[in-house]
Amino acid sequence: MILSFTIFHIIVLILSPRLASAHGDVNIAQYGCNSTCGTVSVPFPFGMNEPHCYAHKWFEIECKFDNNTSSDVPKPYLKSLNLEVIHFYPYSSKVEIMNPIYRSNCQKNKISINNRKTVNLRDSPYIFSQAENTFLAVGCNNLAFLQSNGTTVGGCVSICDDDNNNGNNYNFTSDGCNGRYCCETSLPSHLSEFNATLRGLREQSSDGCGYALIVRHYLVRFDILNELKNREHAPAVLEWEILNDMLINSTFQLPPNCYNSKVTSLSNRTTGQQCRCSSGFYSDYLYEIYGNPYLGGCPVPEQDFYRNNRWKKWVIVGISSSLGSIGFLIGLWFLYKAMKRRMIKKRREKFFKRNGGLLLQKRMSAGEVNVDRTILFTLKDLKKATDNFNKDRILGKGGQGTVYKGMLVDGKIVAVKKFKVEGKVEEFINEFVILSQINNRNVVRLLGCCLETEIPLLVYEFIPNGNLFEYLHDQNEDIPMTWDMRLRIACEVAGAIFYLHSVASQPIYHRDVKSTNILLDEKYRAKLADFGASRIISIEATHLTTMVQGTFGYLDPEYFYTSQFTEKSDVYSFGVVLAELLTGKKPISSVTRSEDSKNLASYFVQCIEENILFDIIDKRVIEGGEKEHIISVANLAYRCLEINGRKRPTMKEVTLELEGIRGFNKKLNAQQNNEEIEFSGIEQYQPWDGFSASNSLSIISSQTHSTD
Structure with missing residues (x-):
């Protein structure tokens, strides 16, 4: 019994680095600093209260209650900009904030668009993310203009049929924003200041209530659009960097996994630094487990973990053999494998949800996707088919992703498309839904998809003779x-x-x-x-x-x-x-x-x-x-x-x-x-x-x- 207990402790010591990281025993904030505000985790370089808890005053967080709501949970705000923060993404150096909605001719709150304060990020380490956001305008027969520093930098037109114009209520359909009741356009690069102007297509004015905003692009869905009329703010994403002048006379030293960046530069020169982990171990949703890259915390590559611990496994086998506890060790090994499978399963479930699996299931249940003609492939099957996505199997590359040639276990040749998206999956879901409904011999046939990877995959019939x-x-x-x-x-x-x-x-x-x-x-x-x-x-x-x-x-x-x-x-x-x-x-x-x-x-x-x-x-x-x-x-x-x-x-x-x-x-x-x-x-x-x-x-x- 004593020997078995000793062996158990040896195994625990060997597996402890992995188990510790899995249970989140890491620091995401500076030592001695509070790392949460209400329900939101606040990672360094952001911080609260004491100056040593944040890298610079631009990253100071004020944890306070919202006077406009009755909630008893405080919320984090960027103190220098007075913008509420929803979530921090230290691995990609982004932060999600609540952005004001500009309104015109709205009877409910009578907010005039000309009296709203301009959102100004100039001279700060922040810009509006061009990749994550879109400029959205809602209203009837409106011209919406996105302006920066007194100059119009974008715009779009929304129209309405007179019979369907219901004053201040716009009942959006599942088509989303397609120019009817609303319109959208992309942001210019390096946008650090903006306001919006709404102007009617007719000479006198626009029809009814109109509003404009910068919002996360994947939120432009009919259910969200119908909620905006009752909200004053909407989520948007800012990109940020540690500006070079912030490090002058600072006691904070950047860890070695940081590199030069040009986030706020208009002249393509280095203006600051960002910190990230090795390729393949990027996770803005798991930094509380793996650690904060701005404090040197990065996940250990899985292959390195097993390589460095291989000799320990043989030590365990030798000890257990000599002590007659092989059965006990095998049981523990199977327990470890079960835990690993469970972690892999949870990770794949996370990827499934993030890659639009829930949205896809919703469209399947609504009859938008022909389930009988599509297959959900496993990552294991597609890795085997493409020789682990070998670069020699690449058929072509495009703006949306890379296409690989593969052979399934039944000998069928297929083409596997790996999308270039991280968290934004509308193009992937859009192509899947459309192709699943098409049955025409002169349209490439969709065979199925795989959603349990960080990047979603589509599987098509293989077309051998190029384009x-x-x-x-x-x-x-x-x-x-x-x-x-x-x-x-x-x-x-x-x-x-x-x-x-x-x-x-x-x-x-x-x-x-x-x-x-x-x-x-x-x-x-x-x-x-x-x-x-x-x-x-x-x-x-x-x-x-x-x-x-x-x-x-x-x-x-x-x-x-x-x-x-x-x-x-x-x-x-x-x-x-x-x-x-x-x-x-x-x-x-x-x-x-x-x-x-x-x-x-x-x-x-x-x-x-x-x-x-x-x-x-x-x-x-x-x-x-x-x-x-x-x-x-x-x-x-x-x-x-x-x-x-x-x-x-x-x-x-x-x-x-x-x-x-x-x-x-x-x-x-x-x-x-x-x-x-x-x-x-x-x-x-x-x-x-x-x-x-x-x-x-x-x-x-x-x-x-x-x-x-």
């Missing part, structure tokens, strides 16, 4: 891009976009149609991909008001100037893809074209209007296609590239017209291959003026009938 951009602009002599192949790909992509706009249960705007997002399968059939920027809209909606995003060269100029994305914006982007297919030229080029013709869309339109279309058509197209068919497709692209969106055709019209041209092309090829009918084309080139796809098809049709 259209590579085949058009890096010509493959073994598999040339013939006219027939280009025409077929154009028809398939147009059909896929037509499906999204008009056939899907709810209209879907893709918002990033381009040749790099058109993949080619083993039979070189087109597959439309990358739905991270796509949006589902209500059937009665005519447009979507968002901050402008997209790819230059494909971006609808009307959307760029108005921030209103319509189905005709996808039509414009498809028109650029048609121009690429016809000319073989890149959408933006600074090498092969002159200064006036860097943009393919404008260059293509110019060549058509100057009647020199065939000067820019790809020689493979001229060699393989009939002149009338080429002119018909070019005319269709020309109409898709109209500056005025209302003059562009719909994707249904585009699809039908392309299918018609392709049908004539197939019939002509069959006649030529079988040598049954001698087909003679138009002897003289038709001038562009007055020429359209419809009359070109009628010419071809009449000629074909005349030969029968």
